[in-house]
Amino acid sequence: MPIGAVTRGTTNTNRLRRVDRFIQTLPVLRRTPDPLVVDLGYGASGVTAFELQARLATVRPDVHVRGLEIAPERVATATAQLKDVRDGRTSFAPDASVDFAVGGFEVPLPGPASRRAAVIRAFNVLRQYDESEVPAAWALMRGRLQPGGMLVEGTCNEVGRVSSWVALDPEGPVSFSISLRLQGLEHPSIVAERLPKALIHRNVPGEPVHRLLADLDRFWQHNAALQTYGPVQRWLATVDSLGAAGWSIRTPRRRQRLGELTVPWAEVAPAS
Ligand SMILES: C[S@@+](CC[C@H](N)C(=O)[O-])C[C@H]1O[C@@H](n2cnc3c(N)ncnc32)[C@H](O)[C@@H]1O
Numbered sequence: 001m002p003i004g005a006v007t008r009g010t011t012n013t014n015r016l017r018r019v020d021r022f023i024q025t026l027p028v029l030r031r032t033p034d035p036l037v038v039d040l041g042y043g044a045s046g047v048t049a050f051e052l053q054a055r056l057a058t059v060r061p062d063v064h065v066r067g068l069e070i071a072p073e074r075v076a077t078a079t080a081q082l083k084d085v086r087d088g089r090t091s092f093a094p095d096a097s098v099d100f101a102v103g104g105f106e107v108p109l110p111g112p113a114s115r116r117a118a119v120i121r122a123f124n125v126l127r128q129y130d131e132s133e134v135p136a137a138w139a140l141m142r143g144r145l146q147p148g149g150m151l152v153e154g155t156c157n158e159v160g161r162v163s164s165w166v167a168l169d170p171e172g173p174v175s176f177s178i179s180l181r182l183q184g185l186e187h188p189s190i191v192a193e194r195l196p197k198a199l200i201h202r203n204v205p206g207e208p209v210h211r212l213l214a215d216l217d218r219f220w221q222h223n224a225a226l227q228t229y230g231p232v233q234r235w236l237a238t239v240d241s242l243g244a245a246g247w248s249i250r251t252p253r254r255r256q257r258l259g260e261l262t263v264p265w266a267e268v269a270p271a272s
Helices: 017-024 027-031 047-057 072-086 131-142 188-194 208-222 224-229 231-244
Strands: 036-040 064-069 098-102 117-123 145-156 162-169 172-180 260-264
Touching (some): 017 145, 017 260, 072 098, 131 162, 162 188, 188 208
Parallel strands (some): 036 064, 036 117, 064 098
16 A cells, blocks of 8 residues: 555646756756656646656656656546657657656655665645654655655645745755745745745744744845845845855855755754
8 A cells, every 4th residue: 555645636737847946956866877756746637747857858868757646546647648748749748758656655666676766756745744744754755765866845835936845865854945936025934834844833933944934034124125126136135144144055046046045954954
């Protein structure tokens, strides 16, 4: 039996573009001899798995994406979509290297039992679980990674404009990222509603993630005058202010411009 529970299958075309841009930059994707990527819990349609493959193929042309779903009827739906792709009835490449199978946090993989994934993307999956279930789910998925592989687990809103995720290697959590559409952004703490399950209940005074979101809002406000030059300039100044306040910014400038911010997990990990 796959490990986990069937949850709502909500998904959307282009919803996961922000996290996919992050995954494109992961060193393991370029270095691995076996570019096997898992989309765990792809939902009621396989569209975000096809999109993941198309985006990652731009940096690793031989990437293969395996979509896993705990709900068998969703595997049947995605397999029918795959036939449409193969028959050239969609905008995806007919030979896109994608397949779908039933599976849960145990992450069944094609090929020999020793095979491991380079990357596992689990988006909007743990959101519907209890916080107490996160460590065990993380441990199972991390155990299915290659050396240097990454699990990217997070949450976003329905249209993908507000997004956040934790990146984990086989040993444990490494970093925390947020990615926001800057156009029309009122305050960065909007991401509070879309934090990964491990952090969403920790956005309270005394917890590091609460301090991060409070600092973000404070510096966004301080830099309001820069809005004249556009929200990107205001965001870049906000990120600089965060760095000056002691946060370790891990995001290169060109990715900051996309509204992305990554800090070490150690700086936001729950206090208790
Ligand atoms: C809200 S949808 C997310 C779809 C897509 N990843 C997205 O972000 O748009 C969550 C999906 O995860 C599936 N799911 C939940 N627990 C799972 C598990 N342990 N293993 C595989 N799939 C799971 C549910 O059946 C559901 O279809």
